[in-house]
Amino acid sequence: MQTFTLYNPTKLTVGRGVNSKIGTEIARRGFGKVLLIAGGGSIKKNGVYDTVISSLTEAGVSAVEKWGVRPNPVLSLVRDAITLARDENVDAILAVGGGSVVDTAKAVAAGLHSTDIWASFESYKLITKALPLFVVLTLSATGSEMNGHSVVTNEHEKKKWSISGPALYPVVSLIDPSVQIGLPWRQTVNGVIDAMSHVMEFYFMGSNEEPSLALDEMLLTTLIATGDHLMATPDDYDARSHLAYCATLALNGISGVALSGGDWASHGLEHGISALYPEVAHAEGLAVTFPAWIDYHRKNGTKPELLARFARKVWGKETIEEAIDAMRAKYTSWGAPTRLSDLGVSEADIPKLSDNVAMMGTIGQLKKLDRTAIEVVYRLAL
Amino acid sequence: MQTFTLYNPTKLTVGRGVNSKIGTEIARRGFGKVLLIAGGGSIKKNGVYDTVISSLTEAGVSAVEKWGVRPNPVLSLVRDAITLARDENVDAILAVGGGSVVDTAKAVAAGLHSTDIWASFESYKLITKALPLFVVLTLSATGSEMNGHSVVTNEHEKKKWSISGPALYPVVSLIDPSVQIGLPWRQTVNGVIDAMSHVMEFYFMGSNEEPSLALDEMLLTTLIATGDHLMATPDDYDARSHLAYCATLALNGISGVALSGGDWASHGLEHGISALYPEVAHAEGLAVTFPAWIDYHRKNGTKPELLARFARKVWGKETIEEAIDAMRAKYTSWGAPTRLSDLGVSEADIPKLSDNVAMMGTIGQLKKLDRTAIEVVYRLAL
Numbered sequence: 001m002q003t004f005t006l007y008n009p010t011k012l013t014v015g016r017g018v019n020s021k022i023g024t025e026i027a028r029r030g031f032g033k034v035l036l037i038a039g040g041g042s043i044k045k046n047g048v049y050d051t052v053i054s055s056l057t058e059a060g061v062s063a064v065e066k067w068g069v070r071p072n073p074v075l076s077l078v079r080d081a082i083t084l085a086r087d088e089n090v091d092a093i094l095a096v097g098g099g100s101v102v103d104t105a106k107a108v109a110a111g112l113h114s115t116d117i118w119a120s121f122e123s124y125k126l127i128t129k130a131l132p133l134f135v136v137l138t139l140s141a142t143g144s145e146m147n148g149h150s151v152v153t154n155e156h157e158k159k160k161w162s163i164s165g166p167a168l169y170p171v172v173s174l175i176d177p178s179v180q181i182g183l184p185w186r187q188t189v190n191g192v193i194d195a196m197s198h199v200m201e202f203y204f205m206g207s208n209e210e211p212s213l214a215l216d217e218m219l220l221t222t223l224i225a226t227g228d229h230l231m232a233t234p235d236d237y238d239a240r241s242h243l244a245y246c247a248t249l250a251l252n253g254i255s256g257v258a259l260s261g262g263d264w265a266s267h268g269l270e271h272g273i274s275a276l277y278p279e280v281a282h283a284e285g286l287a288v289t290f291p292a293w294i295d296y297h298r299k300n301g302t303k304p305e306l307l308a309r310f311a312r313k314v315w316g317k318e319t320i321e322e323a324i325d326a327m328r329a330k331y332t333s334w335g336a337p338t339r340l341s342d343l344g345v346s347e348a349d350i351p352k353l354s355d356n357v358a359m360m361g362t363i364g365q366l367k368k369l370d371r372t373a374i375e376v377v378y379r380l381a382l
Numbered sequence: 383m384q385t386f387t388l389y390n391p392t393k394l395t396v397g398r399g400v401n402s403k404i405g406t407e408i409a410r411r412g413f414g415k416v417l418l419i420a421g422g423g424s425i426k427k428n429g430v431y432d433t434v435i436s437s438l439t440e441a442g443v444s445a446v447e448k449w450g451v452r453p454n455p456v457l458s459l460v461r462d463a464i465t466l467a468r469d470e471n472v473d474a475i476l477a478v479g480g481g482s483v484v485d486t487a488k489a490v491a492a493g494l495h496s497t498d499i500w501a502s503f504e505s506y507k508l509i510t511k512a513l514p515l516f517v518v519l520t521l522s523a524t525g526s527e528m529n530g531h532s533v534v535t536n537e538h539e540k541k542k543w544s545i546s547g548p549a550l551y552p553v554v555s556l557i558d559p560s561v562q563i564g565l566p567w568r569q570t571v572n573g574v575i576d577a578m579s580h581v582m583e584f585y586f587m588g589s590n591e592e593p594s595l596a597l598d599e600m601l602l603t604t605l606i607a608t609g610d611h612l613m614a615t616p617d618d619y620d621a622r623s624h625l626a627y628c629a630t631l632a633l634n635g636i637s638g639v640a641l642s643g644g645d646w647a648s649h650g651l652e653h654g655i656s657a658l659y660p661e662v663a664h665a666e667g668l669a670v671t672f673p674a675w676i677d678y679h680r681k682n683g684t685k686p687e688l689l690a691r692f693a694r695k696v697w698g699k700e701t702i703e704e705a706i707d708a709m710r711a712k713y714t715s716w717g718a719p720t721r722l723s724d725l726g727v728s729e730a731d732i733p734k735l736s737d738n739v740a741m742m743g744t745i746g747q748l749k750k751l752d753r754t755a756i757e758v759v760y761r762l763a764l
Binding site for chain 1: 383384385386387388389390391392393394395396397398399400528559590592593596597599600601603604607608620623624627628630631636639640
């Protein structure tokens, strides 16, 4: 194994009814006024908002609210929230919602310690100062509840970029899986595919990191079984908790131990799509780009032994060709897209997508993909 | 899944040459004088001591040294070290050695914030205050490098008891697996069996905690394969790093997620043996007690489905009877004991062992074992 560091200071609690502890978790650390960041209002329908407000009130924590975060969260809302947090002099940030809300909250927390938060996205510098962040997660997918990353779209420049750093780890994250029982199927399955994609970004970097490869195979097979399980019985609490926990593990550091930081080309390809087509959900873009990216490496003869192992251990197939077919068939059976056309992207859009992605330079670590290779992968997704 | 919390603030770094970073890790956190705790001198032979001292000196950290920790570490040495640390006014503790050294260091760190450290072992109260602890691990086995537990023997009262608490997590732990390449086989295999036993203490508490059961099966199969690998090629760096990483995961919290804190009867049975026979290594005791404990539950019809799953997924066997045989055969093939007689314990000793263990009250969670049941399990180990 290559040298690695395992470090994650977030305290994660998963269980029925745990959201009512958020006030105590904030107050016991000495914070008295939070900026509560939320999405479009679903937390008012499922009772989470009331639980959180009661808990804050009981613990003596006051809250200012910033609503309106949407999927593919945008810079303008981050900037508005930073201004509000400054004006109101809050001492912590509380995200209540899904991954987009958490990512927004991280950018806001970091922005309160910088003069221009977008400059941090442009500079790639580690974020070492931010306001303390607390999370009540209502949608398991991105893993943002237990890591130090945030992805935000600068909607004017059409750039979907990220920041990372030790100051971005939430102090405490709470997940009540029962809250996710009423979610539409589309959001549930997007969570499964998002988590699977995170694991795969690390997996294909492997060689002799046996514990990490075996752990990632365990996560992938558990996620696939959980997806099937939830499609049949969406109200099953245990399956909801399995998804919640596996989605967190998929991107909290452990799935990537000694795997070179992951490849991330499939995410780069997806960000290219959703920056130009903001209505495409992150996971739906990944459901299209990831099989195409694996197919690209199959055709180029990259790591044939690892691809064969992936086929066998994750999909129970003899060859990687069969595994890619099985992966697309599984996603299709879940109602997810697997081709660019399923997303409403046409062949004529490919040069524009490729230009947008190549703006960042090459993407990927397993093999660096330049503008030409990027276009080849997109064509494999037609 | 039942409600669980995943929280582990230790920063773990594993890799070739990482021990030379210990000075910087201590100094950058503002500490200037450490009590270095060590064992019998093996770190002077394998170069670790020189690396650590150079690193401390370069970083401007001074060190007072306390040597002499042995397997099944004892209270008297803990007390001597506390006195030395007080007299020398150190501001952090540095453990350089294996699990016994780390456990001693934790008790010393906690003891510097208490009037009588053994009272904490007697009271079961969580340890919330301790001096900061740093670790350079030279023998992978106990997992103490990334958790908040310490086991120490009060040699006068013949009690091998433990303390736990958030203040006992090391701040930073470093493991250079190449340091372990020259270890005697007995110590290597004891590390494998110790780690396997930790995973099994949690595993058998499972019911529908699929991600945790699958993760634990992955750890067990990887540890078994790594044991075989190291017996054939003890100099293999990758296998050494696999053992180091899996032994840490076996007891850093993740192997026990949502598994009710584990059973720990097999450990109770082992502590009974090694308190009376201090020459018995911890893992050798476990190699004897764990198969007998599984056999006890087989005979009593406890969780037949989980036992069958364990047989199939971990040992590739159809029945739990075959799996217990396979487990003992594997341990025997590694040169480890599997019966009380292999440890020099005779049938006539069993009442005394049972009395000693029953002193703590019942042991185990899966089923609480009283004095009578404890004796039955010991007899299954004859």
